[in-house]
Amino acid sequence: MRTTKGFTMMLNETRTLGAIAGLFTGALLLAGCGQSTPAPAPSSGGVSTPAPAAGIPAGDSSSTPVNEPAPWTHAGGHQIDNPDCTASDMNVDLQTQPSRPGVLLMAVTNKSEKTCDVSGWADITPTNMSGADSKIPVEKVKIPGGPTQFELAPGKTAFAGVLLNIGDKGGDVTVTGFQVTVPGAAGTVDASFLDTAGKSVDPQIPLKSLKVGTLQPVAQGVTAF
Numbered sequence: 001m002r003t004t005k006g007f008t009m010m011l012n013e014t015r016t017l018g019a020i021a022g023l024f025t026g027a028l029l030l031a032g033c034g035q036s037t038p039a040p041a042p043s044s045g046g047v048s049t050p051a052p053a054a055g056i057p058a059g060d061s062s063s064t065p066v067n068e069p070a071p072w073t074h075a076g077g078h079q080i081d082n083p084d085c086t087a088s089d090m091n092v093d094l095q096t097q098p099s100r101p102g103v104l105l106m107a108v109t110n111k112s113e114k115t116c117d118v119s120g121w122a123d124i125t126p127t128n129m130s131g132a133d134s135k136i137p138v139e140k141v142k143i144p145g146g147p148t149q150f151e152l153a154p155g156k157t158a159f160a161g162v163l164l165n166i167g168d169k170g171g172d173v174t175v176t177g178f179q180v181t182v183p184g185a186a187g188t189v190d191a192s193f194l195d196t197a198g199k200s201v202d203p204q205i206p207l208k209s210l211k212v213g214t215l216q217p218v219a220q221g222v223t224a225f
Contacts, residue, residue: 084114084186085110085112085114085116085117085182085184085185085186086185086186086187087181087182087185087186087187087188087189088112088187089110089111089112089114089116089185090108090109090110090111090112090182090185090189091108091109091111091189091192092106092107092108092109092122092180092182092189092190092191092192093105093106093107093109093191093192093194094106094162094178094191094192094193094194095107095194095195095196095198096194096195096196097196097223098196100223101166102163102164102165102166103161103162103163103164103223103225104161104162104163104164104223105159105161105162105219105222105223106122106124106159106160106161106162106180106191106212106215106222107157107158107159107219108122108152108157108158108159108160108180108182108215109155109156109157110152110153110154110155110156110157111154111155112154113154114154115151115152115153115154116151116152116182116184116185117149117150117151117152117184118149118150118151118152118158118182118183118184118215119147119148119149119150119183119184119215120147120183120214120215121140121147121160121183121212121213121214121215122160122180122181122182122183122212122215123138123180123181123183124138124162124178124179124180124181124191124210124212125138125178125179125180125181125188126138126173126175126177126178126207126210127175127176127177127178127179128173128174128175128176129174129176131177134173134175134207135173136173136175136207136208136209136210137208137209137210138209138210138211138212139209139210139211139212140211140212140213140214141211141212141213142213142214143161143211143213143214143221143222143224143225144161144213144214144216144220144221144222144224145214145216146214147214147215148214148215148216148217150216150217152217156217158215158216158217159215159216159217159218159219159222160212160213160214160215160216160222161212161213161222161223161224161225162210162211162212162213163210163211163212163225164205164207164210165207165208165209165210165211166205166206166207166208167206167207167208168206169206170206171206172206172207172208173206173207174204174205174206174207175203175204175205175206175207176202176203176204176205177190177191177193177203178190178191178193178203179191182215183215211225213225
């Protein structure tokens with residue numbers, strides 16, 4: 001009995017030692033698996049160059065200054081170097097209307113390559129035979145409505161109505177010309193006076209006063225006096 005008992009105890013000790021050895025070997029294997037691979041050493045010749053940022057070509061370190069203003073662009077989309085307009089950029093016609101004595105259609109055409117902002121009334125000055133201001137009273141009226149702000153592109157025309165209060169020959173000042181100042185365009189333009197057929201004529205009109213309506217992008221309604 002003693003021999004059998006002793007043999008059993010030795011067998012148990014052997015099994016215990018084997019289990020402990022297996023656990024120790026597994027721990028070593030786990031430690032080996034968790035060890036990171038060392039990074040390769042840089043090649044001889046210098047420090048490696050970082051990859052360029054997305055959207056920037058490699059080797060291009062240039063950038064646009066944040067505070068640099070962009071070129072001025074109007075609503076039509078094209079760039080304008082000088083948005084300021086002058087009288088030399090404008091052509092003004094005053095055309096008589098068929099069967100409507102004293103009613104004129106003012107047509108202001110932008111003959112420049114610039115886009116001009118327009119709003120409100122054109123200032124119109126009737127002149128006498130010497131080319132001086134005839135001091136005729138001028139009234140600005142809201143026809144066909146109040147001021148409308150719009151852009152007058154190159155080659156485009158704005159319109160306004162003019163109503164002449166015609167006087168008597170010999171009793172009132174004879175007007176022989178009209179000078180027009182377009183809002184937003186510095187200086188005055190000598191307007192061309194046209195008959196109903198569109199032919200330029202020299203006016204000689206005895207005048208008491210006149211009315212001028214607002215400039216509009218279309219001619220509809222501007223002569224509705």
